Amino acid sequence: xxxxxxxxxxxxxxxxxxxxxxxxxxxxxxxxxxxxxxxxxxxxxxxxxxxxxxxxxxxxxxxxxxxxxxxxxxxxxxxxxxxxxxxxxxxxxxxxxxxxxxxxxxxxxxxxxxxxxxxxxxxxxxxxxxxxxxxxxxxxxxxxxxxxxxxxxxxxxxxxxxxxxxxxxxxxxxxxxxxxxxxxxxxxxxxxxxxxxxxxxxxxxxxxxxxxxxxxxxxxxxxxxxxxxxxxxxxxxxxxxxxxxxxxxxxxxxxxxx
Ligand code: COA
Numbered sequence: 731x732x733x734x735x736x737x738x739x740x741x742x743x744x745x746x747x748x749x750x751x752x753x754x755x756x757x758x759x760x761x762x763x764x765x766x767x768x769x770x771x772x773x774x775x776x777x778x779x780x781x782x783x784x785x786x787x788x789x790x791x792x793x794x795x796x797x798x799x800x801x802x803x804x805x806x807x808x809x810x811x812x813x814x815x816x817x818x819x820x821x822x823x824x825x826x827x828x829x830x831x832x833x834x835x836x837x838x839x840x841x842x843x844x845x846x847x848x849x850x851x852x853x854x855x856x857x858x859x860x861x862x863x864x865x866x867x868x869x870x871x872x873x874x875x876x877x878x879x880x881x882x883x884x885x886x887x888x889x890x891x892x893x894x895x896x897x898x899x900x901x902x903x904x905x906x907x908x909x910x911x912x913x914x915x916x917x918x919x920x921x922x923x924x925x926x927x928x929x930x931x932x933x934x935x936x937x938x939x940x941x942x943x944x945x946x947x948x949x950x951x952x953x954x955x956x957x958x959x960x961x962x963x964x965x966x967x968x969x970x971x972x973x974x975x976x977x978x979x980x981x982x983x984x985x986x987x988x
Contacts, residue, residue: 734761735768736786742779743925744772745832745918751786754793757840761796762818769821772829776987779929781825782921783848784832785841788914791833791857792841797866812871815840819847819873824944826937828928832921833857834914838896843870846877849940851907852921853899854914859907860896880947881907932969933987 736747746768748755772778785791795815803811822829822844831837831845833853842859845851853859861874869875870891878887882905889895899911912920928936938960945953964970968988976983 732764732767734758735764737768739778740922741926742777742929743782743922744768744778744780745782745784747784747786748792749786751790753796754790754836755785755787755841756793756796757815757844758796758799759814762814765818766821769818769825772825772827778827779933780828780830780925782830782832782918782925783822783844784834784918788835788856790836790841791831792838792844793836794839794841794862795872800866800868808871815843815872819843822847823849824940825849826940827933828925828936828940830921830925832917833859833899833908834917838862839870839874840872843872843874843877846881846907847873850909851902852910852912852917852924853902853908854917855899855911856914857899857902857908857911858896859899859902860894861891862894862896864892865894876947881905930985932967932973932983932985934967934969935964935973938964 734748734750736749738745738747748761750756750761772781829848831848831851833845833851835854835856835858837845837857837859839862842861861870861878863870875891878890886905890897897905899908902908903911910920942953942957942960945951945956969985972985973983
């Protein structure tokens with residue numbers, strides 16, 4: 731069914747592979763359409779507890795938006811393209827299920843923006859991050875100017891945005907852009923292990939953490955008020971009763987996501 735994505739479900743973790751290795755997994759309109767479809771499926775499916783996004787091949791996570799689609803585009807068309815990209819990446823950022831980027835090579839332009847829209851990032855040591863749009867006379871359009879500042883701070887983000895300078899995985903880790911650096915061979919296993927731990931927790935509580943942490947960056951929301959609300963909501967869940975009882979009874983929890 732999917733032309734540009736490969737979907738690999740295993741033990742509650744759906745690995746979504748951007749599958750255009752010959753074009754370094756550049757994001758064309760079909761990738762966005764299909765990412766939207768996958769996000770629908772992730773929301774609906776009770777079998778999918780969390781998601782990994784990665785790129786096909788050994789060279790690239792995603793080398794950016796597909797530049798071939800930019801030629802001859804009008805201002806209005808370009809704005810619609812940026813809006814479509816921002817909307818898809820906002821869906822990833824606001825997903826109630828954890829979505830993690832496993833960055834296996836170049837994460838440039840839209841690729842860096844895709845990785846930044848995920849809840850966090852794990853990188854292989856050959857990963858390279860950058861926003862090279864100024865090389866093309868462009869600026870990032872899929873949220874890069876905003877999320878890069880959020881994740882690494884304004885000074886370094888300004889430098890990377892203006893210079894198109896690429897950073898390697900270790901520098902990305904030092905800047906807080908990625909949580910772990912692994913070998914290329916262990917990248918997916920390492921990412922899966924983190925998600926297995928997260929998947930063993932109460933799903934509604936995990937969703938509450940995502941919602942409250944995202945509110946920090948949403949001016950329309952009062953994050954502290956939202957935290958109070960989510961804290962209260964947790965008391966209405968079966969999993970909270972199970973979690974507290976299991977602790978007091980010194981036994982393992984069995985969460986149902988209710
Ligand atoms: N859009 C469309 N096609 C892309 C692409 C992109 N963002 N990035 C790479 N490709 C294509 C190349 O055109 C090439 O296709 P071809 O074999 O049909 O000529 C193929 O992917 C392999 O890329 P190539 O440039 O030959 O690999 P490389 O190892 O020499 O260089 C990069 C790797 C990542 C440095 C280089 O591909 C690059 O600079 N890509 C664009 C990055 C960018 O500016 N992204 C932001 C876009 S807004």
